[in-house]
Amino acid sequence: MSIDTRPSTSEPVPASEESRQWTARVRRSAESAFPPNRLLPDRQPAYMASWIYVFGVLTVVGLGWVIITGCVLAVMGPSWWHVSSVGLFVNSLHLWSVEAFFFFMVVHLWGKFFMAAWRGNRRLTWATGVISFLVSVGAAFTGYLSQQNFDSQWISTQAKDGINATGAGAVWNVLNFGQMLMWHIVLLPIVVALIAGLHVLLVRRRGIVPPFDLTEDGDEVQEAAPGPDPA
Amino acid sequence: MSRGSRGRRRFNPDRDVKEWTGAYVPYDILKEAFVAFLAVAALIALLAIVFSSPDEHAVTLKTWSAADPVDFAQTAITELDGTSGTATYGPPYNATPDASQHIGFFEPNQWLGVHQPVDTAQDFVIGPLRTLPNQQATQLAITTYESAPAAQQATWTTAYEKSVANAIDFHGRLHVPAGRYGPVGVIIGSLTAMSQTGGLDGTLLSDGQFYNTNYTKPLLFLADGNYLAARAGTQHLQGDQWGMMNETGNFPGQAWLWLYTMWYQVPPMNTSANGDLEVWGLMMLLSLGLIFLPFIPGLRSIPRWTRVYKVIWRHHYRELAAS
Numbered sequence: 001m002s003i004d005t006r007p008s009t010s011e012p013v014p015a016s017e018e019s020r021q022w023t024a025r026v027r028r029s030a031e032s033a034f035p036p037n038r039l040l041p042d043r044q045p046a047y048m049a050s051w052i053y054v055f056g057v058l059t060v061v062g063l064g065w066v067i068i069t070g071c072v073l074a075v076m077g078p079s080w081w082h083v084s085s086v087g088l089f090v091n092s093l094h095l096w097s098v099e100a101f102f103f104f105m106v107v108h109l110w111g112k113f114f115m116a117a118w119r120g121n122r123r124l125t126w127a128t129g130v131i132s133f134l135v136s137v138g139a140a141f142t143g144y145l146s147q148q149n150f151d152s153q154w155i156s157t158q159a160k161d162g163i164n165a166t167g168a169g170a171v172w173n174v175l176n177f178g179q180m181l182m183w184h185i186v187l188l189p190i191v192v193a194l195i196a197g198l199h200v201l202l203v204r205r206r207g208i209v210p211p212f213d214l215t216e217d218g219d220e221v222q223e224a225a226p227g228p229d230p231a
Numbered sequence: 232m233s234r235g236s237r238g239r240r241r242f243n244p245d246r247d248v249k250e251w252t253g254a255y256v257p258y259d260i261l262k263e264a265f266v267a268f269l270a271v272a273a274l275i276a277l278l279a280i281v282f283s284s285p286d287e288h289a290v291t292l293k294t295w296s297a298a299d300p301v302d303f304a305q306t307a308i309t310e311l312d313g314t315s316g317t318a319t320y321g322p323p324y325n326a327t328p329d330a331s332q333h334i335g336f337f338e339p340n341q342w343l344g345v346h347q348p349v350d351t352a353q354d355f356v357i358g359p360l361r362t363l364p365n366q367q368a369t370q371l372a373i374t375t376y377e378s379a380p381a382a383q384q385a386t387w388t389t390a391y392e393k394s395v396a397n398a399i400d401f402h403g404r405l406h407v408p409a410g411r412y413g414p415v416g417v418i419i420g421s422l423t424a425m426s427q428t429g430g431l432d433g434t435l436l437s438d439g440q441f442y443n444t445n446y447t448k449p450l451l452f453l454a455d456g457n458y459l460a461a462r463a464g465t466q467h468l469q470g471d472q473w474g475m476m477n478e479t480g481n482f483p484g485q486a487w488l489w490l491y492t493m494w495y496q497v498p499p500m501n502t503s504a505n506g507d508l509e510v511w512g513l514m515m516l517l518s519l520g521l522i523f524l525p526f527i528p529g530l531r532s533i534p535r536w537t538r539v540y541k542v543i544w545r546h547h548y549r550e551l552a553a554s
Binding site: 040041042043044045046047048049050052054057058060061062064065069081082088089091092093094095096097099100102106111113114115116118119120123126127130131134137140141144147148149150151152153154155156157158159161162164165166167169170171173175176177178179181207209210211212213214 | 244245246247248249250251253254255256257258259260261263264267268271272274275276278279280282283284285286287288289290320322323331332339340342343344346347444445446447450451453454459462463466468470474475478479482483485486487488505507508510511518521522523524525526531533534535537539540543544545546547548550551
């Protein structure tokens with residue numbers, strides 16, 4: 001039996017029906033929110049002439065190296081780096097990529113704070129950045145618990161008191177190596193990647209916050225033209 | 232918040248912004264990302280080659296009991312008589328009353344109850360010793376102990392605690408002064424010997440299964456003794472040494488936990504019986520405050536008040552002034 005895969009031309013889908021499709025709606029929304037020149041811009045506002053802006057892309061790149069080096073460790077298994085000099089080097093790359101990632105992220109966060117980067121309907125961009133930082137702290141913490149060495153023993157036995165005090169210890173046992181390893185290499189990286197991805201998309205959608213508007217004597221403008229409506 | 236006649240809000244410089252209508256300059260975002268990717272690769276490779284990464288071997292019950300059998304025995308007797316840190320911990324390990332941390336009526340640990348049950352006498356002492364074959368004296372001592380009334384058991388364990396306080400480590404062997412501690416001396420002596428052979432590590436971990444990745448019981452036993460903490464102290468990892476953010480050696484550790492660790496150094500948290508819950512509560516409030524900072528009057532004005540932005544956008548303001 002042959003199957004006719006040619007598109008039907010005798011009964012076209014009505015335009016109104018097509019416009020109500022979930023797929024069509026999502027495509028239209030995505031095209032509206034992220035036109036190519038906004039998603040991959042080839043120019044930027046002139047006020048972005050500062051090194052502080054580099055820390056945003058450095059943070060993303062740092063996260064990329066954390067994931068890459070973590071994947072290499074995952075290929076060989078959690079005990080590999082204890083018995084192999086190559087494994088120890090990859091673990092060292094993983095450790096220092098984490099340190100670099102957090103350094104870049106904290107500088108980026110402080111920079112955005114002092115720019116008041118939430119202005120102009122960018123509050124969700126700020127919130128996703130902060131949440132990404134907090135989840136990253138959890139991801140790094142579970143990494144320390146998954147090392148299978150003295151650090152893991154000491155950090156887990158000390159941290160259990162804080163976790164248990166909140167009641168979370170009932171389901172999140174920091175002394176359970178297997179559970180912490182799963183959170184470290186599966187669950188938390190997925191959450192970090194999703195939130196960081198949303199954060200980057202919001203940056204592309206809303207743009208970079210402009211500088212404070214100054215009067216001629218250098219003070220901020222307190223009242224000016226009406227601002228945008230709340231989101 | 233006031234609204235204009237047409238429903239528009241009054242301009243607030245901490246919330247609103249006049250979108251940019253000025254000049255744009257060429258910017259190659261992919262080239263910047265690629266260069267950053269290579270630069271970070273070079274940076275972390277350099278750091279990895281120069282500094283490597285710490286890997287201090289884990290402490291085992293075997294190494295602990297061999298290196299410090301007195302501390303091991305002093306800890307083991309508290310596991311047997313139910314006075315150790317784990318035995319009196321409360322949820323999620325056991326139902327010790329009034330052991331959970333609380334702030335007023337807020338006592339989440341107690342509400343959620345026991346989810347990782349640990350009976351220190353059975354799980355850490357009697358159970359492992361019951362697995363030993365061909366040790367009739369040990370099995371007889373356990374039977375004698377378990378069949379004795381609770382008051383008699385307490386008399387024996389109290390007597391042993393007094394004697395073991397003066398025990399000595401003679402070339403790795405435990406010597407406890409004589410006392411009226413009945414079968415307890417044999418029990419703790421056998422457990423120490425079992426641990427020194429490595430048998431206790433495997434028994435505590437097995438939990439009846441071939442594969443196991445849950446180290447809750449051996450870690451709790453280790454944490455009840457002084458050996459682990461003393462070793463942590465030499466590695467500047469104790470709580471009063473900002474230990475939560477440190478790691479072994481001279482590595483930066485979790486420096487991003489500095490604020491969390493700081494609260495453990497200051498009153499009232501550093502002396503409070505509910506210090507962990509207080510610190511966690513404080514950190515959760517601060518985290519929520521950071522997430523919702525754009526909505527908090529006063530706090531969201533700090534960037535404008537401090538004027539650090541004038542340094543960040545100094546080129547922009549200089550060009551504006553020049554034009």
